[in-house]
Structures are given as structure tokens and as C-alpha cells.
Amino acid sequence: MAHAEEFLDPDVAFKFSARALDANTLEARWQIADGYYMYRDKFKFELAGATLGALQLPPGKTKQDEYFGKVETYLKDVRIALPIQRTPGATSVTLKATSQGCADAGLCYTPQTVSATIKLPAALPAATPTAAATPAAAAALDGLRSLAGDDGMPNVLPPDEAFLVAAAMPDTQTVKFDYTLTANTYLYRDKLAFVVKSPADVKVAGVDAPAGEVKDDPTFGRTEVYHRDFAAGVTLSRALAANETLVLEATWQGCNEAVGICYPPIKREFSLAANGAAVATPLAALDAPAEAAGDDTSRIERVLKGGSFWPVIATFFGLGLLLALTPCVFPMIPILSGIIAGQNTKVTKTSGFLLSLAYVLGMAITYAVAGVAAALSGTLISNALQNPWALGIGALIFVGLALSMFGFYELQLPSALQSKFSERANKMKGGSFFGVFAMGALSAVILGPCVAPPLAAALAFIAQTGNTVLGGAALFVLALGMGVPLLLVGVSAGALLPKAGGWMNAVKYSFGVMMLAIAIYLISPVIPAWTGMLLWALLLIASAIYLHALDPLPAHASGWARLWKGLGVVLLIGGLAILLGMLAGSRNLLQPLDVFKGGAGGVAIAAEQKGLAFEKVKDVAELDARLAAAKADGKAVMLDFYADWCVSCKEMETFTFSDPKVQARLQNVVLLKADVTANNEADKALLKRFNLFGPPGLIFWTAAGEQSGYKVIGFQKAEKFLSSIDSALGK
Numbered sequence: 001m002a003h004a005e006e007f008l009d010p011d012v013a014f015k016f017s018a019r020a021l022d023a024n025t026l027e028a029r030w031q032i033a034d035g036y037y038m039y040r041d042k043f044k045f046e047l048a049g050a051t052l053g054a055l056q057l058p059p060g061k062t063k064q065d066e067y068f069g070k071v072e073t074y075l076k077d078v079r080i081a082l083p084i085q086r087t088p089g090a091t092s093v094t095l096k097a098t099s100q101g102c103a104d105a106g107l108c109y110t111p112q113t114v115s116a117t118i119k120l121p122a123a124l125p126a127a128t129p130t131a132a133a134t135p136a137a138a139a140a141l142d143g144l145r146s147l148a149g150d151d152g153m154p155n156v157l158p159p160d161e162a163f164l165v166a167a168a169m170p171d172t173q174t175v176k177f178d179y180t181l182t183a184n185t186y187l188y189r190d191k192l193a194f195v196v197k198s199p200a201d202v203k204v205a206g207v208d209a210p211a212g213e214v215k216d217d218p219t220f221g222r223t224e225v226y227h228r229d230f231a232a233g234v235t236l237s238r239a240l241a242a243n244e245t246l247v248l249e250a251t252w253q254g255c256n257e258a259v260g261i262c263y264p265p266i267k268r269e270f271s272l273a274a275n276g277a278a279v280a281t282p283l284a285a286l287d288a289p290a291e292a293a294g295d296d297t298s299r300i301e302r303v304l305k306g307g308s309f310w311p312v313i314a315t316f317f318g319l320g321l322l323l324a325l326t327p328c329v330f331p332m333i334p335i336l337s338g339i340i341a342g343q344n345t346k347v348t349k350t351s352g353f354l355l356s357l358a359y360v361l362g363m364a365i366t367y368a369v370a371g372v373a374a375a376l377s378g379t380l381i382s383n384a385l386q387n388p389w390a391l392g393i394g395a396l397i398f399v400g401l402a403l404s405m406f407g408f409y410e411l412q413l414p415s416a417l418q419s420k421f422s423e424r425a426n427k428m429k430g431g432s433f434f435g436v437f438a439m440g441a442l443s444a445v446i447l448g449p450c451v452a453p454p455l456a457a458a459l460a461f462i463a464q465t466g467n468t469v470l471g472g473a474a475l476f477v478l479a480l481g482m483g484v485p486l487l488l489v490g491v492s493a494g495a496l497l498p499k500a501g502g503w504m505n506a507v508k509y510s511f512g513v514m515m516l517a518i519a520i521y522l523i524s525p526v527i528p529a530w531t532g533m534l535l536w537a538l539l540l541i542a543s544a545i546y547l548h549a550l551d552p553l554p555a556h557a558s559g560w561a562r563l564w565k566g567l568g569v570v571l572l573i574g575g576l577a578i579l580l581g582m583l584a585g586s587r588n589l590l591q592p593l594d595v596f597k598g599g600a601g602g603v604a605i606a607a608e609q610k611g612l613a614f615e616k617v618k619d620v621a622e623l624d625a626r627l628a629a630a631k632a633d634g635k636a637v638m639l640d641f642y643a644d645w646c647v648s649c650k651e652m653e654t655f656t657f658s659d660p661k662v663q664a665r666l667q668n669v670v671l672l673k674a675d676v677t678a679n680n681e682a683d684k685a686l687l688k689r690f691n692l693f694g695p696p697g698l699i700f701w702t703a704a705g706e707q708s709g710y711k712v713i714g715f716q717k718a719e720k721f722l723s724s725i726d727s728a729l730g731k
Contacts, residue, residue: 007103007706008033010112014101018116019183026082026118028097029183031228032075038101040072045082049093053083077227092119107704157182159263163254167270172239175248177232184256189224191253194234198247208233246272316474320481349491355436356490360483362440368476391526395519405512513543529587533578540575544568611657614640614673619682620689630670631705636729637670641695643677648715649696659718665725700728
């Protein structure tokens with residue numbers, strides 16, 4: 001039984017390209033992977049910008065097919081000439097092609113539709129027919145025209161454009177070369193050669209190139225050639241050190257069989273960093289085919305893998321600005337504002353900015369260090385930092401900060417250290433610049449986006465390529481982008497906050513309440529649901545009492561006093577609702593009174609809302625066995641990565657998996673769950689298999705057993721998740 005990962009995506013199994021052979025003929029080409037075939041009678045074409053003429057499909061190989069009976073199929077490569085009657089003045093056309101194919105292993109793909117816009121060459125002057133013109137002569141003339149460019153000369157690409165080559169180092173002792181061939185070309189297998197130019201003591205220990213097709217070549221006789229894209233691996237005699245750069249000379253040679261010419265041997269040098277990184281591609285890049293829409297993580301992974309240094313840096317700075325508007329960064333604002341508000345000395349624009357800058361730099365450097373550590377260790381540090389002990393310590397820190405905001409004590413360094421740091425900190429409160437820097441680092445560790453798409457994609461990229469420079473820099477600028485609003489908070493606080501007074505104390509107390517809320521939020525994943533509800537209820541009720549919710553208003557109370565009392569009453573009602581719901585058996589924080597809806601004998605009062613019924617898988621072998629069984633039953637599969645300490649996992653269970661529409665959509669889907677709470681070797685192997693570094697992550701397989709290219713990382717609301725299911729499994 002073939003597993004899902006053994007089948008290629010249809011755009012890889014049947015690689016499509018199209019071009020203009022001449023002013024009145026197009027060519028549609030499919031490069032068919034080994035072990036796959038296409039049906040001759042399933043090709044359909046539509047054309048915009050011209051009229052399509054009569055098709056002449058090349059003959060195929062007869063096959064007794066289990067789905068369609070006796071049919072003709074194509075293997076390896078098929079090229080279909082499409083005569084067109086162009087519209088006057090048209091310079092390009094859009095071709096839409098539909099085809100269908102299967103894998104020898106038993107999988108039959110649904111019909112696939114692709115499109116391409118093709119630039120048309122200028123029409124050649126029509127030849128005047130003569131009495132001597134014969135069908136053979138006309139055919140010969142058409143053949144010459146098909147090879148001609150705009151000026152009638154042979155349309156042959158230069159060697160650097162005919163064969164596109166890229167190199168990368170998946171590890172410190174291996175170089176991978178990817179060869180992309182254009183139409184009508186091939187490369188000789190025995191002409192591939194590699195020589196190490198630097199370091200001097202490193203040699204090529206071995207070359208792993210796939211077998212080619214045997215060809216009776218007019219130049220070199222019987223030899224092996226490649227007609228399709230392929231990859232070759234080069235093993236070095238030793239692993240490179242961290243500070244070494246590899247200079248590798250690669251040689252290849254090929255021909256254009258349509259024109260009948262062979263290129264001279266091509267030599268290029270590739271400089272590759274020992275830390276893995278840079279894909280060295282001195283040649284022009286092909287236009288990549290459009291990829292199926294994926295979630296945020298898929299898009300960001302493509303940016304990282306396909307971009308050069310500065311575009312990646314700019315992309316991550318922009319992502320940081322977007323993250324600044326999410327709950328990932330919101331808790332940092334009251335922390336920083338509370339620190340600035342807690343200064344006893346005059347807070348100027350400069351001092352406020354410096355405090356904010358210290359906080360942002362602490363956060364940014366922490367992210368950069370985490371990225372470099374991920375590259376060196378290959379594991380996600382946040383997995384270790386989100387265990388119950390780490391979350392508990394983080395919560396205690398914020399409780400301590402809150403108590404400081406309430407005035408129970410002052411957080412400051414010993415007086416001896418204060419005097420040393422006072423001058424360097426622009427005479428701010430002793431040591432605060434360095435303390436704020438440390439607070440920014442701690443906040444990044446505890447309250448960072450964890451496995452939110454940008455950070456997850458960056459960490460995945462770093463661990464896979466080992467590119468510590470690019471990955472660390474990307475995470476650094478991501479944090480800088482997130483920190484832009486924090487810098488604005490610092491500047492505005494320095495300009496707007498009063499020197500002292502009751503208003504300032506109210507601000508401090510508000511920030512203290514926010515910090516207590518952060519502490520509860522941090523430990524929510526690792527405490528019982530009723531305990532979390534009790535803590536939220538106590539916080540809301542206490543805040544309401546502080547806002548004088550139970551005190552009568554003076555006869556001539558100001559508008560602000562009435563506003564705060566109204567807010568206090570709302571908080572009091574919310575706190576009491578949570579408390580009553582918790583005592584009645586509810587475990588739903590946002591709808592605590594749901595337990596009082598209906599229910600004979602009070603059974604519904606104590607019943608918890610049921611979610612999806614998942615079957616747990618413990619390791620890769622158990623997962624493969626379950627996938628094989630699902631494929632045999634013709635059922636789609638969804639695999640959910642979960643952990644007890646994962647906040648977003650709990651959100652998915654509470655708000656998404658409990659939705660009736662989601663449950664109905666997944667009714668006939670096999671639901672598997674990988675609980676990676678322990679983070680043991682089996683858990684790590686499951687995560688590594690799907691290039692994940694932490695939950696939540698959802699992977700999908702279709703009913704045919706194919707792994708979908710669409711995956712979900714992070715929390716999604718029910719409506720968006722339904723759309724994701726449709727993208728992964730089809731409607």
C-alpha cells in the first residue's frame with residue numbers, strides 16, 4: 001500500500017509549459033514524472049485572443065486501464081502542436097489546457113486545468129504558392145518556420161538560459177544542485193563534473209546523480225541524457241566549519257534537439273556559506289508556476305525559501321508591523337507603559353524613547369538569539385519555555401510587577417548599583433535602562449507569538465537550512481517591526497504623562513490590573529478550567545469594587561465619575577456571571593451561563609459541550625498505519641497537533657471544533673490527534689516529519705490518500721477554518 005507522501009502533487013507529476021513555435025502555432029508540453037502517465041483522450045484546450053485550429057494529437061501507448069478500459073496514454077513527455085488563427089493585431093494569447101493522469105501505484109488524479117499567457121512572434125510574410133509546391137515542401141517550410149524567430153533566424157536560447165542551475169547546502173557536507181531544462185533541450189549525464197576550488201583541503205568525495213534515458217546521440221554515441229528537470233547531490237570529503245565558505249565549480253553540457261545543435265561545456269562557480277545558506281544561482285530563473293493558495297505559514301515559507309537577503313528582511317519587518325496590531329504584542333504595551341508611568345523623575349520625550357528602545361532591543365535580541373539557537377539545535381526553544389514551570393514563573397513575575405504598580409513596594413536595583421548606572425541612563429531612575437532591557441527580553445520569551453505563522457516559518461526555515469545569519473536577522477527585524485508602536489508609546493508617554501497626581505496613580509493601577517490579567521492568561525493552559533474561571537471572576541469583581549461599582553454617586557458627580565462607575569458595574573456583572581456559571585458546572589469562560597439553558601433534570605447544566613472525537617496517534621508508525629487504513633476505506637484524514645500547554649490548541653477546541661458547522665463538515669473525515677505535550681523523541685519525530693515546531697498544526701490527506709499541500713498553523717475561527725478545510729480537501 002503506497003502512503004500519501006509517495007504521490008507527487010499533480011503540477012509536479014505533470015509539469016506543464018507552453019510556448020509559440022511560430023506566429024500561427026503553439027506548443028503545449030507536459031513533462032511526466034516516472035511512474036505516472038496521462039490519458040490521450042482527456043486533453044481539452046481553450047484559447048483567448050485567437051481561434052484554435054484542428055488538433056493533431058501524437059499517438060500514445062495503448063493501455064488497459066482499470067478506470068477507462070482500453071485507452072492511449074503518454075509517458076515521460078508529450079508535446080502537442082496547436083494551430084491557431086490569430087486575431088488581427090493580437091500580440092499574445094491565453095491558453096487554458098485541461099488534462100488528466102494517474103500514478104502507476106493506483107492513484108488517479110482529478111482533471112487538472114492550467115493556463116498560460118503566450119507572447120506571439122511577428123507573423124512571417126506569406127509565401128506565394130507555385131506549381132512546384134508539394135505537401136512535403138510545405139511541411140518542410142513549416143518546420144523551418146517553427147524554428148525561426150522574429151527575424152527568421154533559428155530561435156536558440158543562450159546556454160545560461162537554456163539550462164538553469166541552482167545550488168544549496170542542506171548540511172555542511174552536502175551540496176544539492178537543481179537543474180531546470182527548457183523546451184527541446186537535454187543534458188548529458190556523463191558531462192556533469194564538480195571541482196572544489198576552496199577550501200584547499202576539501203575534495204569531492206562522491207556524486208549522486210539519477211539515472212538518465214539512454215540515447216543514441218549523434219555527437220557522443222550511446223549515452224545517458226536528461227530530458228526533464230533533475231537534482232544531483234555532491235558529497236564533500238569533510239564537513240565545513242562554521243566560518244568557511246565553499247567555492248565549487250560545476251560543469252555541464254547539453255544540446256537542443258529541435259535545432260540540432262550542441263552547446264559547449266558550461267562551467268560556473270558557486271559560493272556557498274558553511275552555515276548553509278545561500279542558494280547560489282548565477283543563471284536566470286524560470287517563472288515559477290502558480291502555487292495553490294495556502295495559509296499564512298505556506299506563503300511565508302515560500303518568501304524565505306525563494307527570496308534574497310534584503311527582500312526577506314523587508315518582508316519580516318512588514319510582518320512585524322502587522323503583528324504589532326495583534327494580541328501577541330498588546331500585553332507588552334501595558335508593561336512598557338507601566339514602567340514609564342512608574343518613573344518618579346520627570347519623563348521627557350528622550351527618556352521615554354530610550355526606555356522604549358531598551359525594551360524593544362531586549363525583545364529583538366531575544367528573538368534573534370532564539371533564531372540562531374534554533375538553527376544550531378534544530379528544536380523550538382519555545383516548546384521548552386511553555387511548560388508549566390516556565391509559564392508559572394512568568395505569571396509570578398507579572399504578579400510581582402502588578403503589586404509594584406499597586407504601590408506595595410518599589411522595584412529597583414540596590415543603591416550601589418543605582419549610582420553606577422545613573423549617568424549612563426541619562427540620570428533616569430537607577431538602573432532602569434538595563435532593567436527595561438531585561439524586561440523586554442523576558443516579555444519576548446513569555447509573550448512572544450510562539451508558533452504564530454511568521455515566527456514558525458522563520459524557525460522552520462532556519463532549522464532546515466542552517467542559515468543563522470539570514471534567519472537571525474529576519475527575527476531581529478520582525479521584533480523591530482513589532483516594536484515600532486512600543487517606541488511610539490514611549491515617546492507619547494514622555495510627552496503626555498503628568499508629573500504626578502491622582503491621574504498618574506490611576507494609570508498605574510490600571511496597568512497593574514492588566515498585568516494580573518496577563519498572569520492569569522499565561523497559566524490558563526496548565527490549570528483546571530474552573531480555577532481559571534474563578535481567577536477571572538475575582539479579578540473582575542475586585543476591579544469593579546475599586547471603580548466604586550457599589551458606592552453611591554454624589555449628587556453632582558462629574559461625567560468621568562459616572563463613566564467609571566458604569567464600567568465598574570459592567571465588570572461586576574461579568575465577574576458574578578463567571579462565578580455563578582463556574583459554581584453551576586460551566587467551563588465556558590465566554591458563555592458561563594449557558595449551563596442554565598434547558599435540560600431535563602439538570603443534566604445539561606453540568607454537561608460540558610462536546611467537541612470532535614479524535615483518535616490519538618503516538619508515533620510515526622502508528623500514524624502511517626492509520627493513514628493506510630483510511631486510504632483503504634476511501635476517507636479523508638485530518639491530523640491535529642496538540643499540547644496541554646498550547647493556548648491556541650485550547651482555543652481551537654473551545655471555539656472552532658465545537659462549532660456545529662465544523663463538526664458537520666468533518667463528519668466523514670478520520671480525525672487523528674498527536675499529543676506532543678511530553679515533547680519526547682516520538683513527538684519530535686512527528687513534528688519534524690511535517691516541518692512543524694509546535695502546536696497547533698493541522699495536516700490533511702484527501703480520500704485518495706494524498707497529503708494536501710495546505711496546512712493550518714495557529715488558531716482559526718470556525719468560518720475561516722471551514723474555508724481552510726475546503727482548500728485542503730476540496731468542497
